[in-house]
Amino acid sequence: MRKIAFLGTGIMGAPMARNVLASGIAVAAWNRSAVKAQALEEDGATVAASPASAASGAEAAVCMLTGPEAVDAVLFGAEGVFSAAAPPPIVVNMSTVPPDYSRALAARVGERGATLVDAPVSGSLKPAIDGQLVILASGPEGAIDAVEPAFAAMGKKTVRCGDAGAGSAMKMMINLLLAVCMGGMAEAVHMGRRCGLSTEAMLDVILSGAVACKLFELKAPMFRSGEFPPQFPLKHMLKDMRFILRTADEAGAPAPAGHAAFQLLRQAAGMGLADNDFAATFEALAARADRD
Amino acid sequence: MRKIAFLGTGIMGAPMARNVLASGIAVAAWNRSAVKAQALEEDGATVAASPASAASGAEAAVCMLTGPEAVDAVLFGAEGVFSAAAPPPIVVNMSTVPPDYSRALAARVGERGATLVDAPVSGSLKPAIDGQLVILASGPEGAIDAVEPAFAAMGKKTVRCGDAGAGSAMKMMINLLLAVCMGGMAEAVHMGRRCGLSTEAMLDVILSGAVACKLFELKAPMFRSGEFPPQFPLKHMLKDMRFILRTADEAGAPAPAGHAAFQLLRQAAGMGLADNDFAATFEALAARADRD
C-alpha cells in the first residue's frame, strides 16, 4: 500500500494511524475536531479538510469513529468519502457497529462501486499504541489482502471472520466476554471486601490463578485506589452493550450475564460515572449493597 | 514438619498428598473409600484405618473433603480426629466450605484444644499435580507458619487472608469470579456461533486478547469438540455457588452475575450434565435459545 485515508484520529485512531505511518504507508488524516488530526502532522501525516479530500487518491479509506451515525456522515454525507471525485476502491470500517449495520453498509458501499472491509479491533489503548491489536477482518478475501499491510502495522494478528458483518459480530462476542469478565471481577472483589478481605490479597489471588489475564492486571490499580480513570470509558461499553444485546436478541442467543452487566453499567452511568472506566460498575454494586 | 495426617485423598487430595510426601514429610493417609488411600502407599504414605488412627502422632491433620458434612464426620465423628488419644495440635481444613462454617469450626476445634488453619486452595487438578496451587490460608499466624512446609510442597504461593473464615471467604471470591468468567465464555461463544462465527476463529480472538487466561485455554478444546469432560465437575461448582450466594447474602453483597451463573448451572444439572465440566452451561444456553 502506498496511501490510505484515516478518518477519525481520536484516542484509538491516532496511535493506529501513527503505526501505519511508521510502516511507510502515507496517511491523509481527517478528524471532526481538526486539532486531533493536526497532532499527526509531526508523524508525517497530511491533514485533510474533509473526508472527501482525505480519500482522494487513497487506496483505502479507514474509519475509526464513534458508531453508525458517524460512519454514515463520514462516508455518505456532504463532503463525505463518496462525494469525492474518485473515491477509494476499498472502505475499511474499524469502528464498533452492530453486525446488521455492517451488512447493510457492505451493500451501500457496493452500490457506490467500492468494497467494504468490516474490521473492528480487539484491544484498547495500549495495544493500539504498541501495534498489538487483533484485527477482526471480514469481507472479500481480496480486499482484506489488499489492506493487510495496514493491518499488519496496527495489529499483531488479523483474524479472518467471514463475510462483512462477521467482523462486527466477532467484536460483539469479544466485548460481551470483556464486559462479563470485568463485571465478574467487580462483583467478586466487592463481595470479598464486604467479607472483610483485603483488596491486595484478593488481587494477589486473582492474578495468581486460572483467570489471571491482562484485563485484570490493568484494572488492579483501580481496585486498589478506588479511582477509575478511563481506559475504556464506561459510556462506550454501555453503547457497545446496547449493540451486543440487540445482536444477541436478533441471533436468538440468550445473554443473561450480558443483561446483568448491562443493568449495572446503566446504573453506574446514572450515578454519574459514565466518563470513568467501565470497571466503575464496582460503585454501582456498592450502591446496591444490603447493609441492613 | 515431620508428619501429617491427610484425610481425603480424592481427585485433589491425592496429588496434594504426593507433593507433601515428595517434600520429605511423612503422610498418614485416610480416605472414606480406602482404595484411594492405598494408591498412595507406593509414594511412601502410611494408610490408616480411620481419621483417628491417621491423626495419632501427627503434627497436623489436613482435610481435603467434599464439604461441611464430611469435615464434621472426619473431625468429630466416631473414629474421627478428635476421638484420638492424642489429637494433633493443628487442623488444616483445605476443603471448600462457607466462611461462617469455618468460623464456627475454628471455635469447635479450639474447644478441643487445637487450632484451625482454614486454608482452601485456588487451582484445580493440574496445579495440584504440579504443586502450583495457591493456598488461601487463614487463622493464627503461628499455626500457619507451622504448616507452611506442607503448603510450600503443595502450592506455589501462600496468601495469608486473615483470621479463620477469611480463607474460605477468599475461596468464595475466586470461585465466584471463576464461575462468572466461565459463564461469560459460554455465553459469548454461544452468541457468536448463532451469528455464524466459527468456533476456531472465536477461540483465536479470545486467546489473543485482554481476557486470555489459563481457564479459557483449558476449556477451548471443549468448545471445539462439544464434549465437556469434567475438569471441575459442574455439580461441584453448583455446590460452591450455593455457598457463594449464601455468603454474598450474609455479607450484604449483590451478586447479579453470580445469580445468572447459578441459574444456568442449575438448568444444566437438570439437563443431566452435572457430571460434566462446568463449561457445559453452554448446553443450557443452547436450550434457552430463541429459534423462533
Place this chain on the structure above:
Amino acid sequence: MRKIAFLGTGIMGAPMARNVLASGIAVAAWNRSAVKAQALEEDGATVAASPASAASGAEAAVCMLTGPEAVDAVLFGAEGVFSAAAPPPIVVNMSTVPPDYSRALAARVGERGATLVDAPVSGSLKPAIDGQLVILASGPEGAIDAVEPAFAAMGKKTVRCGDAGAGSAMKMMINLLLAVCMGGMAEAVHMGRRCGLSTEAMLDVILSGAVACKLFELKAPMFRSGEFPPQFPLKHMLKDMRFILRTADEAGAPAPAGHAAFQLLRQAAGMGLADNDFAATFEALAARADRD
C-alpha cells in the same frame, strides 16, 4: 361522528369495529387480507379496497395493526391513507407501537395537515367484544374529543395520558405489568407443583387472595389443563417486550423483572410455543428446572 375508516380488522380490530357500528357510526373497513374485512359487511360496514379508499370522506382513520411497519404502510404507502384525495383530518393509531415511534408519527401526520391521536388499548379479546376496553388516549384534547364517540363505543373508559406518545408509553407500562404478573403466576405455580402442591389448591389460594385478578382467572384453566390456547399470543407479547425494554432503556428506567420475563418469553418461543398464549412461559420454566 358519522363515519370512520377502520384499518385492520383482525382479532382485536373486528370486534372493536363492530362496537363502533353498533353505536351508529358508519365504518369503512379495510384489512390486508380482505376476507377479514368482508366479515364485517353483515354488521353494516362498507368494505374498501384500499386504506385510501376507506379513508375518503371519513372523519377519522383508525389503525389497529401489528406494529410500526404496518402503520407506515397503511398511512404512507401507495394507496395509503395519505394518498387519498381528501384524507381525514384525524388519524387514530390504536396499534401497539413504541412511544418514540408515536412521537415521530405525530409529526409526520402533522406535516400532512392531519392530527394524530395516539390511543392504544388496555384489554384483550373479551373486553374488545364487550366494549369494555380502556382507551389510552393521547394527543390534542380537541382531537380526542372529536373521536370520543368511537372510543365510548369500544371502551368502558378513556384515560387521557398527555401528548402523543404518552398513550403508547402507557401501553408499555401496562403491558410490562401484565408480563411480569403473568410470569409471576407461572413461576409460583411451577415452584408449587415441584413442591408437590396440587394445581387446584394453588389456583384456589391465588384466586382468594390479594393478587386475585381477571388475568389469573382467565389463565387458571390453562394451568389446570396444561394447554395454552392463545388469548394473547406469546409472540405478540415477545414483540411488545422488545418495545417495552427499548422504551425502558431510553427512559433510563431499570426493568429487572421485565428482563427476566423477556428471557423466558424468548426461550418459550425457541421451544416452538410462540403461537401459544403467553402463559406458556410455564413450559420454559419447566425446561430450566433442576432435576438433578
Place this chain on the structure above:
Amino acid sequence: MRKIAFLGTGIMGAPMARNVLASGIAVAAWNRSAVKAQALEEDGATVAASPASAASGAEAAVCMLTGPEAVDAVLFGAEGVFSAAAPPPIVVNMSTVPPDYSRALAARVGERGATLVDAPVSGSLKPAIDGQLVILASGPEGAIDAVEPAFAAMGKKTVRCGDAGAGSAMKMMINLLLAVCMGGMAEAVHMGRRCGLSTEAMLDVILSGAVACKLFELKAPMFRSGEFPPQFPLKHMLKDMRFILRTADEAGAPAPAGHAAFQLLRQAAGMGLADNDFAATFEALAARADRD
C-alpha cells in the same frame, strides 16, 4: 373447641386471636413482650406468663411468630409448650417458615406425642381483622378438622394443602407471587413516570385492567404520596424471600423473577427502607435509574 393457647399476639396474631375469642372459644394468650398479650384481656383473653402456662389444658396451641427460631423457643424452650405438665394434643403453626422446617417440626412434635397442623395464612392486616384470611392448612385431616372452628373464626376459607409442609410450601408459592406482582407494579410505575406519565393516570389504568387486584388498590396511595408506611414490612418480605428462594432451589424450581425481586428488596433494605412497606422497592429502582 373450648379453649386454645395463642402464642404470639403481634400485628397479625392479635386480631386473629380476637376473632377466635369472638367466636366463643376461650383463648389463653402469651406474647414475648407481655403488653401485647395484655391488650387482649378486654376482649376476654386470659393472659399467661409463659407458653407452657398458656398451653396447659388447651385443646391446641396456636403459634403466630416471626420464624423458625421463635417457634423453636416457644415450643421446645424452657417454659415452652412442651415443658407443660399436660401439653395440648395439637400444635398449629401459623407462622411463616420454610417447608423443610415444617416437615421436621411435624416429626419433632410427633415425638412428643402431639400432632402438628402446619397452617400459615394468606392475607395481611386487614383480612386478619376482618376474619377474611385464607388458611393454608396441612397435616392429618383429623387434626385439621379438630381446629377448624378456630380457622373458621380467623378466615374466610381453609384450603387443605396436604401433609405437614404443604401449607408452608403453599405460603411460599403465594408470597412469591405477591413479591413478583408488587415488584412489577413498582417497575411499571417507575418506568411510566420516567416516560412522563402521571401517577394518577397510571393507577387509573392499572386498576381498570386485567391485573387490577386488592394488592394494587392497597398500594396505590403509596405511589400517589411517595410514602410507604408498612402494611407488609419490607424486612419481612425479605426474610420470606430467603425462605422462598431456598425452597425453590431445593425443589429444583427456577425463580428468575423471584431472584430479581429479592435483589431489589435487599437493595432497598440497604437504603434503610427495611421498615417501610415492601412496595418501597420503588425507591431501589429509582436509585438504579440511568439518568446519564
